[in-house]
Amino acid sequence: MTTQRTSGRRKQALAAAAVVAGLLTTAACGGGNDSGDSKSGAAGFNAANNKVAQADQVKKGGTLKFVTTQDADSWDTTRGYYGFMWDFARYYSRQLLTYKTEPGAEGAKVTPDLATDMGKVSDGGKTYTFTLRDGITWEDGKPITSKDVKYGIERVWAQDVLSGGPIYLQQMLDPKGTYKGPYKDKAADHLGLKAIDTPDDKTIVFHLPTPNSDFLQVLAMVSGSPVRQDKDTKSKYGLHPFSSGPYKFQSYSPGKNLVLVRNTSWKASSDPVRKAYPDKITLDISTNQVDSDQRLINGDYDVDASQTGLGPQGRQIALKQHKANLDNPVSGFIRYAVFPQSVKPFDNIHCRKAVIYAADHVSLQTARGGPIAGGDIGTNMLPPSVAGGEGQKYDPYQIAGANKNGNADLAKQELKACGQPNGFSTTIAVRNNKSQEVATAQSLQAALKKVGINADIYQYDGSQSPGIIGSPSNVAKKKLGIIIMGWGPDFPTVQGYGIPLWSSKYILQSGNNNYALIKDKTIDGLFDQYTQTLDEAKKAQISTEINHKVMEGAYYLPFTFEKFLNIRSSRLANVYTTDAYSGYYDFVNLGLKSTK
Amino acid sequence: MTAPLHEPTAEAAPSAADEAAVATAGVKAVQGRSLGRIAWGRLKRDKLALTGGVVVLVLIVIALLAPVITNLVGQDPNDYHENLIDPLFGTPTGSLGGISGDHLLGVEPVNGRDIFARIVYGAQISLLVGFLSAVVAVILGTVLGILAGFFGGWVDSVISRVMDGLLAFPQLLFIIALVSVMPNSMLGLTGTGVRVFVMILVIGFFGWPYIGRVVRGQTLSLREREYVEAARSLGAGRFYILFKELLPNLVAPIIVYTTMMIPTNILTEAALSFLGVGVKPPTASWGQMLSSAIDYYDSDPMYMVVPGVAIFITVLAFNLFGDGVRDALDPKGSR
Numbered sequence A: 001m002t003t004q005r006t007s008g009r010r011k012q013a014l015a016a017a018a019v020v021a022g023l024l025t026t027a028a029c030g031g032g033n034d035s036g037d038s039k040s041g042a043a044g045f046n047a048a049n050n051k052v053a054q055a056d057q058v059k060k061g062g063t064l065k066f067v068t069t070q071d072a073d074s075w076d077t078t079r080g081y082y083g084f085m086w087d088f089a090r091y092y093s094r095q096l097l098t099y100k101t102e103p104g105a106e107g108a109k110v111t112p113d114l115a116t117d118m119g120k121v122s123d124g125g126k127t128y129t130f131t132l133r134d135g136i137t138w139e140d141g142k143p144i145t146s147k148d149v150k151y152g153i154e155r156v157w158a159q160d161v162l163s164g165g166p167i168y169l170q171q172m173l174d175p176k177g178t179y180k181g182p183y184k185d186k187a188a189d190h191l192g193l194k195a196i197d198t199p200d201d202k203t204i205v206f207h208l209p210t211p212n213s214d215f216l217q218v219l220a221m222v223s224g225s226p227v228r229q230d231k232d233t234k235s236k237y238g239l240h241p242f243s244s245g246p247y248k249f250q251s252y253s254p255g256k257n258l259v260l261v262r263n264t265s266w267k268a269s270s271d272p273v274r275k276a277y278p279d280k281i282t283l284d285i286s287t288n289q290v291d292s293d294q295r296l297i298n299g300d301y302d303v304d305a306s307q308t309g310l311g312p313q314g315r316q317i318a319l320k321q322h323k324a325n326l327d328n329p330v331s332g333f334i335r336y337a338v339f340p341q342s343v344k345p346f347d348n349i350h351c352r353k354a355v356i357y358a359a360d361h362v363s364l365q366t367a368r369g370g371p372i373a374g375g376d377i378g379t380n381m382l383p384p385s386v387a388g389g390e391g392q393k394y395d396p397y398q399i400a401g402a403n404k405n406g407n408a409d410l411a412k413q414e415l416k417a418c419g420q421p422n423g424f425s426t427t428i429a430v431r432n433n434k435s436q437e438v439a440t441a442q443s444l445q446a447a448l449k450k451v452g453i454n455a456d457i458y459q460y461d462g463s464q465s466p467g468i469i470g471s472p473s474n475v476a477k478k479k480l481g482i483i484i485m486g487w488g489p490d491f492p493t494v495q496g497y498g499i500p501l502w503s504s505k506y507i508l509q510s511g512n513n514n515y516a517l518i519k520d521k522t523i524d525g526l527f528d529q530y531t532q533t534l535d536e537a538k539k540a541q542i543s544t545e546i547n548h549k550v551m552e553g554a555y556y557l558p559f560t561f562e563k564f565l566n567i568r569s570s571r572l573a574n575v576y577t578t579d580a581y582s583g584y585y586d587f588v589n590l591g592l593k594s595t596k
Numbered sequence B: 001m002t003a004p005l006h007e008p009t010a011e012a013a014p015s016a017a018d019e020a021a022v023a024t025a026g027v028k029a030v031q032g033r034s035l036g037r038i039a040w041g042r043l044k045r046d047k048l049a050l051t052g053g054v055v056v057l058v059l060i061v062i063a064l065l066a067p068v069i070t071n072l073v074g075q076d077p078n079d080y081h082e083n084l085i086d087p088l089f090g091t092p093t094g095s096l097g098g099i100s101g102d103h104l105l106g107v108e109p110v111n112g113r114d115i116f117a118r119i120v121y122g123a124q125i126s127l128l129v130g131f132l133s134a135v136v137a138v139i140l141g142t143v144l145g146i147l148a149g150f151f152g153g154w155v156d157s158v159i160s161r162v163m164d165g166l167l168a169f170p171q172l173l174f175i176i177a178l179v180s181v182m183p184n185s186m187l188g189l190t191g192t193g194v195r196v197f198v199m200i201l202v203i204g205f206f207g208w209p210y211i212g213r214v215v216r217g218q219t220l221s222l223r224e225r226e227y228v229e230a231a232r233s234l235g236a237g238r239f240y241i242l243f244k245e246l247l248p249n250l251v252a253p254i255i256v257y258t259t260m261m262i263p264t265n266i267l268t269e270a271a272l273s274f275l276g277v278g279v280k281p282p283t284a285s286w287g288q289m290l291s292s293a294i295d296y297y298d299s300d301p302m303y304m305v306v307p308g309v310a311i312f313i314t315v316l317a318f319n320l321f322g323d324g325v326r327d328a329l330d331p332k333g334s335r
Helices: A003-024 A083-089 A146-157 A168-173 A215-219 A234-239 A289-298 A312-321 A349-358 A361-368 A408-417 A435-449 A462-468 A472-478 A494-502 A521-532 A536-552 B017-024 B035-045 B047-064 B066-073 B115-151 B153-168 B171-181 B192-222 B226-233 B238-274 B286-296 B301-329
Strands: A063-068 A097-099 A110-112 A120-122 A127-131 A196-200 A203-207 A247-253 A257-262 A280-285 A330-338 A375-377 A425-431 A454-460 A482-487 A556-563
Touching (some): A063 A289, A110 A215, A146 A168, A146 A203, A168 A215, A289 A312, A330 A435, A349 A408, A349 A435, A361 A375, A361 A556, A425 A462, A435 A454, A435 A482, A521 A536, B035 B047, B035 B301, B047 B066, B047 B115, B047 B301, B066 B115, B115 B153, B115 B286, B115 B301, B153 B192, B171 B238, B226 B238, B238 B286, B238 B301, B286 B301
Parallel strands (some): A425 A454, A425 A482
Antiparallel strands (some): A097 A110, A120 A127, A196 A203, A247 A257, A257 A280, A330 A556, A375 A556
8 A cells, every 4th residue: 555655746736726726826816706695505614515505406407517737647537536526427428336425424335336346345344256248338329348348457467558557456356466457468458367257147156265345435535447458558548438337438638628518328227326417528637726716606617626725815815705605514624643663762752742842733723724724623633534433532642632733742741751851843844835833843843942942944845755854764853753744545544544544564765655754653552453354343443442542652742634616616516525535525426407 | 655545536526626626635635634534525515415415324323223222112123023913814903013112013924023123123133234245246346356457467357357257156045055954053053043144145245346346446546656756766565555555546436335235234134034034033134024914914013014025125325325325435427
């Protein structure tokens, strides 16, 4: 699961690019944004946040208009890693299983899509057998076979040609990398992967070397989509993926626009998930966030595809004038500071606790953008959107409670227990490309000074993270005692979020994400137990337990459970956010109130 | 031979009668009326330059007394006042960026730090870097320029080519690169101390060719003068001629270029801090304030206006004063 870090970085890079785009633009703001009827049709503030807004008003037909400030990394189902691409790809791709089209936490659960059921598990969780539905077709009307599914999954192995996407499937099915990918496959049918059997066109069998309780979650990612061999254009596939879903590519100009039209071969009877309300879906790629925010506010576009939230200017206008069009969902991201145990005195738990108690958590929240744009004060390290996450209910250090403005007395007690009664000096490492990051570093610096901890702020280029904070030897050499970072899950489970951060097996010499260098046998054991457990309730319980162990170690100072502020036009119906895609709107079943 | 204050350009067509007397009469005729006095006399009549000079003095006093001033108004530059911030937008709740009796120039967005106190402390950094880097440049430029002009030959060639090279060097990029690889502590300095030290050295180092060229040019023309020849024929040594005969005549252009260089250096420091390679947080600096104000240009324009005006006033004051000094020392220049 080493690509977890890639994901974090990519999502961060996307957000950074959006911020930069916002900074570079100096377009005039304000005025001319009151388009009259927009208020009357709006569903209300947070009306689509974890619930469905205006489902009864949806009409079939019309053109659904997306805008984004950045194109997808790739529309190839094997190569895409941006969260919004995964969300959008369900328009033109189907998987054996997919996420439920339900709001909030329910949406993070998987449900059969191409498969008739959730699969038969045998051999102690090592074998999964699926049967394909009848009536599933490609855009040219030919049926989708189990071999197409196998070939689509095999493409994940061809990382030399199709780089960029998540590789969980490869790591779970063939962790040793014995298969070299379909393009180097000597077999005539290029279906040499031994971990998958296709006894007939309707049946597909997966053989895992070791059980993994999140295998179904990973199958539901778009990298598990079928691809037909005769339509595979390898590295160019992202320009025109061959559709298995209700819509197909009509035209695509990279960096400019994308138009999807109905796939007439798709049969609603074969698809229990997708409703396919609009006739046409357009995606315009704008380079100017201020401009695209303004046009979303005006109602020229229906929804922001990148779902990174409105920029600072757009946020103010929208909150003041179009609040009923806004949703403020919790994203899967947590913003936090982490204490590498290799840097003295953070090898001592009391010094780590001293920092947690000294910090002014309200000030850190304000630095992140306040309760709406920043998020709720973070009290623990498991996102509320992940199964087993408890949100602010679990607050072992009273971060959002009694100590929310910092508790100097407790901090000084911990400093004494740590053997540093007069405080100490340390360095805060922070990425320089985002103003909120530096603002949190300054807030922490000011709060620590009050208890005698003198922190110097070390700013570095965010794109260099893997070699700077991701290198434990560099962290120790530069004495980076406090690292400010953020993290979000690839798939909404404790494995998809926490393994790279907390497992001793994931301490790397470069590109490390276990910054605290946590080597805790209990935590490692709990992760092993998790991957062997198939029962969902038990899985959630283990997730909670892992989170508690991490918090008890005081390795992290959480800042916020991050929130986005997203806008939906008044034309939209059947809108809801889903935890499957970090609080994004579920694109696939969006509809319009009027077909005009 | 102690006062051979022939300003080289003063020989031709002086504008006022007493100036003519200076230029044409012998040394004895102008006893007690040194160039400095004459220049002061002219400067006193230049109201704009005097205003500039007064503002510069006030700025220096503010910078020196920063802790006293902030104590008087009861504000610390690094104290957070988040009760004055609207948590929804991060902007100050009060009008005009939160200007009030307590916060004379308002507070910063997000953290509510007092802008007045930060401007006052920011003056320290701006003036410190501006002055000291000018001193570095003047010392290097004068010594190397005078050597190049006086000795000529290969010494001149080497120094002149070095100056050409430095003038062509992308100094801003170089400083950015240098600051980012600087260790966090050196020579007993840490954090902001290191950054300030490096900025002074580097800005000064890249500034000396501007003075060096002028000094070299003046030296070239001065060394052929009769009084230098006279000294030489009387057996004066090289260093006597360099420092007793030539240097006093170079004082005027050096002063002029120094007053012109300080505002440029202040702007360079602001640019570096703006780009995030200047002083480290939480140390206040005008450039850094401008940089963080970009996010709020629409919602809290005062935050951008205040440091912008501070930089504007400072640079303008130095420039006006510098212009006045130049005019006073150089009567040939148009006034």
